[in-house]
Amino acid sequence: MNFFEKLAKLDRRWVFLILAAVVVITLLVDVKTSIRVDKEVRSVYDFMESLKPGDYIQMSIDYDPGSMAEMHPMTYAILEQAFKKDLKVVITALSINGPGMAEQAILDIMDSVQILYGKKIVYGEDVVFLGYKPYPGIVILSMGQNYRISYPQDYYNTPVDDLPIMHNIINYDDMKGIILITGTSGVDFWISYANGRYNAPLAVGLTGVMAADYYPYLKSGQIFGLMGGMLGAAEYEILVNKPGPAMEAMKVQVWAHIIIILFIIIGNIGYFASRRKGGVQ
Amino acid sequence: MKREIPLLIVFIGGLFMAIQFFVPDSRSEWVYEFVMDWTIIIGIFALALGIWSFVRVSVNKINRRQENWQYSIISLIGLFGMILFGSSVMGWLGAESVGLESFMFRQVFNNIIIPLHATTFSLLAFFMASAAFRAFRAHSLLATVLLFAALIVMLRFNPYLGPVGNLIGDAASWILNVPNMAAKRAIVIGIGLGMVATALKVILGIERGYMGSD
Numbered sequence: 001m002n003f004f005e006k007l008a009k010l011d012r013r014w015v016f017l018i019l020a021a022v023v024v025i026t027l028l029v030d031v032k033t034s035i036r037v038d039k040e041v042r043s044v045y046d047f048m049e050s051l052k053p054g055d056y057i058q059m060s061i062d063y064d065p066g067s068m069a070e071m072h073p074m075t076y077a078i079l080e081q082a083f084k085k086d087l088k089v090v091i092t093a094l095s096i097n098g099p100g101m102a103e104q105a106i107l108d109i110m111d112s113v114q115i116l117y118g119k120k121i122v123y124g125e126d127v128v129f130l131g132y133k134p135y136p137g138i139v140i141l142s143m144g145q146n147y148r149i150s151y152p153q154d155y156y157n158t159p160v161d162d163l164p165i166m167h168n169i170i171n172y173d174d175m176k177g178i179i180l181i182t183g184t185s186g187v188d189f190w191i192s193y194a195n196g197r198y199n200a201p202l203a204v205g206l207t208g209v210m211a212a213d214y215y216p217y218l219k220s221g222q223i224f225g226l227m228g229g230m231l232g233a234a235e236y237e238i239l240v241n242k243p244g245p246a247m248e249a250m251k252v253q254v255w256a257h258i259i260i261i262l263f264i265i266i267g268n269i270g271y272f273a274s275r276r277k278g279g280v281q
Numbered sequence: 282m283k284r285e286i287p288l289l290i291v292f293i294g295g296l297f298m299a300i301q302f303f304v305p306d307s308r309s310e311w312v313y314e315f316v317m318d319w320t321i322i323i324g325i326f327a328l329a330l331g332i333w334s335f336v337r338v339s340v341n342k343i344n345r346r347q348e349n350w351q352y353s354i355i356s357l358i359g360l361f362g363m364i365l366f367g368s369s370v371m372g373w374l375g376a377e378s379v380g381l382e383s384f385m386f387r388q389v390f391n392n393i394i395i396p397l398h399a400t401t402f403s404l405l406a407f408f409m410a411s412a413a414f415r416a417f418r419a420h421s422l423l424a425t426v427l428l429f430a431a432l433i434v435m436l437r438f439n440p441y442l443g444p445v446g447n448l449i450g451d452a453a454s455w456i457l458n459v460p461n462m463a464a465k466r467a468i469v470i471g472i473g474l475g476m477v478a479t480a481l482k483v484i485l486g487i488e489r490g491y492m493g494s495d
Contacts, residue, residue, distance in 0.1 A: 012411040019410045034440040036450055065398035097398070099381070100390045131381075135324045138317055145314060155381065197302075215457055216466040231438050250438070256406065257435045263414040264428070271418045 008270030015263055022259050023252055031251040037235045040218055044179065044203045044225030045239040048078065051176055053086035056169060058178045060190070061102035062095040062136070067183030067207045072105065073233035073246035074205040075181050079109045081240050084117060088165055089127045090147070090175070094136040095184050099155060102129060124163040131155030136186040137193065144172050144198035172200035177224075181205040187214065195222050205232060288486045295484035335360070363389065430456050 051057070059078065063071040082089050093102040106129055110121045121127060130151040133139045142149040147169065153159055160166040168174065178200050180190050187204055194200040201224055206214060208229025217223045227236055230253055233246035298316070301309050339353040365371070366386040372379040380386075419425040437453030439446060482488035 010414070012414070015411045015414055016407045019407055023406075032440070035438055036447070038454065065395040066402035068395070068399065069403070097390075097394065100395070104391075134328065135321060138320050138324070142314075142317055145310070149314065149317075157380070212457060212461050213465055215462040216469060219458070219462055254439055254441075256410070258439070260410045260413050261432060261435060263410065264417045264432070267414045267417065268419055268428075271420070 002274070004270045004273035006270075007266055008274050010266070010270075018263075019256060019259055022255050026252045026255045031255070033247070033251045033254055035231065035234050035238055035247070035250060037238055040226040040228075041232050041235040042225075042239065044078075044205075044227060045081075045236065047177055047201075047203065047225060048081050048085070048087075051085060051087055054088065055176045056088045056090065056174055057082060058090045058092065058172075058175045060092045060094060060178065060180045060182070061098050061105065062093060062186050063101060063181060063183035063207075064095055064097040065101065068101060069249065070207050070229045070233060070246075071181050071183055071205065072101065073230075073244055073249075074227055074236055075101070075105045076109060076244065077233070077236045077240050077242065077246075078179055078181075078205075079105055080113060080242070083109060083113045083119060083121050083126065086119075086126075090165070090169065091127065091129045092139075092143075092151075093129075093132045094139060094186055095182070096132065096134075099129075099132045103155070124158070125165055128160070128163055128165045129155045130160070136184075137189040140189045140193045141197070144194060144200070146171050172198045175200060177201040177203065179203050179205070183207045183210070191217055191222050203227075284489075284492065287492055288489070291491075292484055292486065295480065299484075332360070430460075 048057075059075070059082075061071075061075055079089065091102055091106065093099045106127060110123070110127070113119050113121055123129075130147070131154060133150050139150045143151075147166070148160060151160055154163065172178070172194060178190070178194060180187060180202060182190075182204065183206070187206065187210070190202060190204075195202045202222070203225035204214060204223050205227040206229070208231065211226065211228025211232070214223065214226060218226050227233060230246055230249050234243075234250045237244050237246050294316075297312075301313050336357065339357050341347075342350050342353045363386065366383050366389060367380060369379050371383050371385065376383060376385070378384060413431075417424075417428045417431060419428050433449055433456060434453045436442065436446075437450045439449070442449060479488060483491070
């Protein structure tokens with residue numbers, strides 16, 4: 001086996017080791033990075049900025065801990081922006097581990113908004129967490145009729161009609177928009193039912209691998225904004241002028257991608273060189 | 282009759298739900314909600330069936346000492362442990378908070394489930410790097426196009442490329458918004474038409490796979 005054949009068949013443990021080293025080093029070293037903001041992310045921000053105090057939005061936090069690295073920064077940035085603007089936020093979680101993610105974000109942001117901006121967010125008046133219900137398609141359809149069909153009580157078993165925030169809302173018609181942060185295929189139900197059947201304005205935050213699949217819905221107007229993965233989260237952090245965990249993670253992602261690109265180039269050099277010599281095909 | 286009655290139910294139910302969508306009447310909405318309630322009820326039975334099936338498979342595996350049977354014990358402990366921690370039983374055992382606010386329920390979620398999920402998914406980065414190294418070879422025209430598209434999309438937010446970075450960013454946006462979208466749209470329309478065709482076949486009794494073999 002010549003040098004090029006060895007290069008083309010490099011043991012994958014070397015790939016793992018080098019990638020791990022790059023991830024650790026970029027986490028430890030202060031690397032500067034800059035991000036340009038795409039219009040699909042900006043439209044989510046512009047929508048939020050266009051709302052007036054007291055307007056209602058719904059956020060659906062439909063992701064599991066596996067995708068929290070990408071999704072949590074989006075949730076935190078949007079929730080903080082909503083609380084700063086005195087919006088009323090109705091939160092649902094339609095993935096099985098979503099409630100844990102949602103509750104963590106709500107509690108953290110309620111605390112940080114009070115500490116940083118002196119705003120006291122009152123649960124039941126400014127925000128309500130309706131919790132998890134199985135079968136997202138059915139729940140999304142029922143919320144289009146009335147939130148009380150699927151959610152007679154909130155996550156903490158309080159009847160929703162006892163919560164002041166719920167007094168003025170019946171269904172999606174009372175929401176200025178729905179922002180869905182999801183790592184699941186449940187996004188299709190939201191697009192088909194919440195937007196398709198009930199015309200609810202919908203913006204989505206998706207994992208990086210999902211994002212490319214949903215551009216058609218952006219062009220067709222079925223969703224008005226799209227945040228894709230860590231990059232989308234970092235772009236949103238820039239827009240709200242609060243670089244956070246997503247920006248921090250982007251420096252790692254940038255260098256990880258550079259390493260992957262180098263490996264692809266090395267693999268191709270090995271492939272072509274060995275093919276010319278009649279080696280591996 | 283054994284076959285005709287289910288076919289008739291499916292025909293009437295399918296036709297009604299298709300027509301109901303276009304009838305903005307309160308009675309039509311009421312029937313729709315009624316059907317939705319039943320879907321939830323049937324779904325809950327499916328959940329119970331799923332748990333029963335999981336328990337049976339795990340217990341069988343343990344009894345027969347099949348390969349990796351030890352993991353089934355951990356799975357069962359996880360299942361019943363979380364049910365126990367999340368139930369009111371903890372209150373009878375003296376716990377201060379019960380249900381979803383139970384101390385143990387939250388501890389297990391925050392300190393076991395979150396790190397396990399995050400670890401599992403973060404490992405994907407390594408496998409993706411390895412897969413990219415092995416699979417992205419320019420051995421044909423289509424593979425070369427795919428390779429260059431992937432490189433452009435990966436480089437789109439690279440801050441070290443200077444003015445070239447903006448061009449790559451524009452190229453990446455074009456790839457996502459034009460060829461990617463055209464291909465995805467074609468796939469989605471194809472799937473949609475396929476779903477309509479399958480639904481029609483089920484409603485009209487041409488597709489009967491859901492009734493089993495006999």
